[in-house]
Amino acid sequence: MGQLDINIVIGGPQGGGIDTSANMIIRAFAYAGMDVFSVREFHSNIKGRHSYVHIRSKDDKVRSLKYPADLLVALDPDTIFEHHEDVSKGTMVIYDSAFEGSDLGQARMIMRDTQKGIKETLEKAGFQTTVKGMLEYMQKKGGKLVPIQFDSVLSPVVSDGPTTRYFNTFGAAVTMSLVGIEKSSMEDAIRYVFGNKESVLKTNLAVVDKAYEYCESNKLVGRKIKKMHRESRIILTGNDGAAIGKIMGGLRFQTYYPITPASDESTIMEEHEDLKWLENEVDQLSRGGVVVVQTEDELSAITMATGAALTGSRSATATSGPGFSLMSEAISFSGMDEVPLVVTLYQRGGPSTGLPTRNGQADLLFAMHAGHGEFPRIVITSGDVEETIYDSMKALNYAQKYQVPVIHLIDKNLANTSEILDGIDTRRVKLEIPEIIPQNDGFKRFSLDTSSGISRMGAFGKNIFWLTGDEHDEIGHVTEDTRMRDLQMEKRFRKLETAEKEIPIEDKAVVFGDKKADVTFVSWGSQKGPILDAMNELKKIGISSNFLYLKMFTPFPSDFVHDFLYSSKTVIDVESNMTAQAAKVITQNTGLKISNYILKYNGRHVTEDELVEAVSKIYKNGVKKVVLTNGA
Amino acid sequence: MAHNFRSDVAIDWCPGCGDFGILNSIQQALTELNFGANDVVVVSGIGCSGKTPHYINVAGAHTLHGRSIPYATGVKLSNPKLKVLVTGGDGDLMSIGAGHFVGEGRRNTGLTVILFDNEVYGLTKGQAAPTMQMGQRTKSLTKPNMFGRVNPISLALTSGYSFVARGFSFDGKQLKEIIKRGIQHEGSSLIDVLQPCPTYNNINTMEWYKKRVYKLEDSKTWEPVVKNDDSNLEEVFQRAYAKAGEWEDKIPTGIFYENNNIPSFPKRINEYVPRYLENPPSDQKISDKDGYTLVDPMKTFSEKIVETIK
Numbered sequence A: 001m002g003q004l005d006i007n008i009v010i011g012g013p014q015g016g017g018i019d020t021s022a023n024m025i026i027r028a029f030a031y032a033g034m035d036v037f038s039v040r041e042f043h044s045n046i047k048g049r050h051s052y053v054h055i056r057s058k059d060d061k062v063r064s065l066k067y068p069a070d071l072l073v074a075l076d077p078d079t080i081f082e083h084h085e086d087v088s089k090g091t092m093v094i095y096d097s098a099f100e101g102s103d104l105g106q107a108r109m110i111m112r113d114t115q116k117g118i119k120e121t122l123e124k125a126g127f128q129t130t131v132k133g134m135l136e137y138m139q140k141k142g143g144k145l146v147p148i149q150f151d152s153v154l155s156p157v158v159s160d161g162p163t164t165r166y167f168n169t170f171g172a173a174v175t176m177s178l179v180g181i182e183k184s185s186m187e188d189a190i191r192y193v194f195g196n197k198e199s200v201l202k203t204n205l206a207v208v209d210k211a212y213e214y215c216e217s218n219k220l221v222g223r224k225i226k227k228m229h230r231e232s233r234i235i236l237t238g239n240d241g242a243a244i245g246k247i248m249g250g251l252r253f254q255t256y257y258p259i260t261p262a263s264d265e266s267t268i269m270e271e272h273e274d275l276k277w278l279e280n281e282v283d284q285l286s287r288g289g290v291v292v293v294q295t296e297d298e299l300s301a302i303t304m305a306t307g308a309a310l311t312g313s314r315s316a317t318a319t320s321g322p323g324f325s326l327m328s329e330a331i332s333f334s335g336m337d338e339v340p341l342v343v344t345l346y347q348r349g350g351p352s353t354g355l356p357t358r359n360g361q362a363d364l365l366f367a368m369h370a371g372h373g374e375f376p377r378i379v380i381t382s383g384d385v386e387e388t389i390y391d392s393m394k395a396l397n398y399a400q401k402y403q404v405p406v407i408h409l410i411d412k413n414l415a416n417t418s419e420i421l422d423g424i425d426t427r428r429v430k431l432e433i434p435e436i437i438p439q440n441d442g443f444k445r446f447s448l449d450t451s452s453g454i455s456r457m458g459a460f461g462k463n464i465f466w467l468t469g470d471e472h473d474e475i476g477h478v479t480e481d482t483r484m485r486d487l488q489m490e491k492r493f494r495k496l497e498t499a500e501k502e503i504p505i506e507d508k509a510v511v512f513g514d515k516k517a518d519v520t521f522v523s524w525g526s527q528k529g530p531i532l533d534a535m536n537e538l539k540k541i542g543i544s545s546n547f548l549y550l551k552m553f554t555p556f557p558s559d560f561v562h563d564f565l566y567s568s569k570t571v572i573d574v575e576s577n578m579t580a581q582a583a584k585v586i587t588q589n590t591g592l593k594i595s596n597y598i599l600k601y602n603g604r605h606v607t608e609d610e611l612v613e614a615v616s617k618i619y620k621n622g623v624k625k626v627v628l629t630n631g632a
Numbered sequence B: 001m002a003h004n005f006r007s008d009v010a011i012d013w014c015p016g017c018g019d020f021g022i023l024n025s026i027q028q029a030l031t032e033l034n035f036g037a038n039d040v041v042v043v044s045g046i047g048c049s050g051k052t053p054h055y056i057n058v059a060g061a062h063t064l065h066g067r068s069i070p071y072a073t074g075v076k077l078s079n080p081k082l083k084v085l086v087t088g089g090d091g092d093l094m095s096i097g098a099g100h101f102v103g104e105g106r107r108n109t110g111l112t113v114i115l116f117d118n119e120v121y122g123l124t125k126g127q128a129a130p131t132m133q134m135g136q137r138t139k140s141l142t143k144p145n146m147f148g149r150v151n152p153i154s155l156a157l158t159s160g161y162s163f164v165a166r167g168f169s170f171d172g173k174q175l176k177e178i179i180k181r182g183i184q185h186e187g188s189s190l191i192d193v194l195q196p197c198p199t200y201n202n203i204n205t206m207e208w209y210k211k212r213v214y215k216l217e218d219s220k221t222w223e224p225v226v227k228n229d230d231s232n233l234e235e236v237f238q239r240a241y242a243k244a245g246e247w248e249d250k251i252p253t254g255i256f257y258e259n260n261n262i263p264s265f266p267k268r269i270n271e272y273v274p275r276y277l278e279n280p281p282s283d284q285k286i287s288d289k290d291g292y293t294l295v296d297p298m299k300t301f302s303e304k305i306v307e308t309i310k
């Protein structure tokens, strides 16, 4: 264990089957018993622009990605141009030799600025601005070229149309052969992907056969990776995890307006609206499905979810920055009227439309403050796929228990990360369900007679009460009385104190590593995995580190964070934004100022190698801030 | 005993406001339809009209300006057994919430949308609402209205509302009957109510309306209902649309259009979501006796499982 570590970048035109290839590769590794971690990167485009999947597989737990790539698989010429930086000594570059004739000038789908950068690199190094030139440049850097005539190898086995239709399967199969995955695992992957399409399945299996045969006779075979048996596992993305967690957490009503990278969560739910039940007795009353509604806009998405919550259902909406901006007013309403509501906020690169399909973590402060006026809310974040499941369940619980809007932050990187989990624990999170007692006369939905600030929950259909965005009395009618105003404001905020007291610290902040260390990381969201992996690497080069991982920002675990950071030596804040928003929250709540930063705002995932390098710069050379730039 | 639909909250509309007539008609309709205390929910946005839920003794939500329809839709879809009324202003439903108004026509959820059509923004002191005629100058306008007019009846027809009617707040008898029909209608209904605002609209006053309104049902040949087989659909729709254009001298009231052939949104959901109507989100039990989830995530998402061969 701990011997194998394979990094693959596979790229091609958007809509050209790149996701399918990646899926095959991930599955083939999984069938071989390996662990796999991957992130999908794509343009805001449907067909033609460059997209790629970065995949890492290990024979033990993998939590991050790393450059340089061990294999770069190019399903189009653009990939060769776009990913030259991922190639280094020993990287195998697999491509169709037909690409060799392509010129950079013809690569229309490469963004102009990117083209310019590539041109400069090639000219500076003295190579032609063609695929050929780029390949020579890669070779000079130590890359090993693996040109294959895709068409002529495939034409004997493809008779149902152009061979290009099978290039993605072929590329994946060659890759698997090169890394030493047995053909049977690749075949299982093919059966998984094309299971119910008999004719396509046949040809794809023939293509795999051909690929392995070709590799065998051309010595393109890696050291065999022995198949390991594993118990049932499940492959999930962050989007999947959130959908599953919500459903397990009792969500039965979700709304959305399409937006990347949030809407996949809702679509996944729609695909699974017919629920399957655990063995224990499920009576008639429990049986039902999940209602997912695509609304006319995000104003409607959040208000419709709020309306559903008024009848006692657990409801939520999912969106990303632009949609969340539109939702602000309704978040304030939910805070004012104590409606349990969950908003899953998938951050992407802003501001405005920004980098619509890329990563970002610049909505933390916005999530903590969105909505006018002052009202209690809970803001939590997830950092890996497993957390998306249980955090989604907890988010629904918090909303119900404290009767507040809960904003659950996930980032694009995590949404599109695929991981393999050993299973899903249905008894890890208990559902907190407020009792609803039918009562009409005298029902005080906003009763002040509560030390916790939490009043008895009511539901339309079972109780008569009112809600109003205006300040209100105990049954929900408008008031402008000064005393009632003060009492209701104070009652609402008491709930936050209660939440702060009741929610255990491990749901707010977690420390990884030894108490004392040379370097202390502070971070949140999808940097979790890369930091944990970087910690191991840093140890190898003699730097000890620990990690304060933040999960809850409102209410903020001020004392815990203060006590931990106060005695830490070199504290480094790592975030995917420009202004170090979490560090600001820490300073605001603890008075401590963090002086070292590793920041990334180019929209791409943070990788293990760049973190290690950045920490060295800070720890050894006294640099204060490093901006990460990895990724195509 | 029949439920009393009057709440004990002091009503703070201006004396003579058309809103009183609408409120009375709603309360009478609910009483005559024999609803229980927990059968009905009233949802509003913001405006003078937005205060209506507080005056009716059923669960009510006085929500955000323009958002009454989606809030109400959430209530209805989560618990389709409830009758959900929307009481909204013309600014609320035709301007800031116009997108939702159109969206609701497409859904046909089964809301009863009652539009308080006073042609002004009452609560913000009389600015022109989208239903005001171009060039009209009510007393608090600094100059004649520079905008064209939205016609709620034709907008409702083209958006897909399956019941479209108009009432007059000073004809309580007719209005109450229309509201009853609207509530009983399975799809969504729009009831445009001509509502004088004596404080800010000194043009479209009660007297102004009284001189102009007439009842569609008074004509023996008026037939607003689409037949079960849709055979007269085109004719009924076109006639309603043409009538919607009448204003100025003669203003039609009554039922313009009624189509019972478009399945409501809850019925459409029921085709896909198992047991939805029988066991909607609001009624489902979500945990076992120990408080844990009832859903088997591995079985529900079984296609994502990987098994290795031994």
Ligand SMILES: Cc1ncc(C[n+]2csc(CCOP(=O)(O)OP(=O)(O)O)c2C)c(N)n1
Residues within 6 Å of the ligand: B046, B047, B048, B049, B050, B065, B088, B089, B090, B091, B092, B093, B116, B118, B120, B121, B122, B123, B124, B129
């Ligand atoms: C988002 C937002 N913008 C503006 C307002 C201010 N506002 C309150 S009531 C109102 C207009 C109400 O007019 P209408 O909907 O016609 O209701 P009416 O008072 O005439 O019944 C406005 C603009 C608000 N409450 N919310």
Ligand code: SF4
Residues within 6 Å of the ligand: B012, B013, B014, B016, B017, B018, B019, B048, B118, B122, B123, B196, B197, B198, B199, B200
């Ligand atoms: S301002 Fe007009 S609409 Fe508002 S209460 Fe007064 S009369 Fe009625």
Ligand SMILES: [Mg+2]
Residues within 6 Å of the ligand: B047, B089, B090, B091, B116, B117, B118, B119, B120, B121, B122, B129
């Ligand atoms: Mg108005």
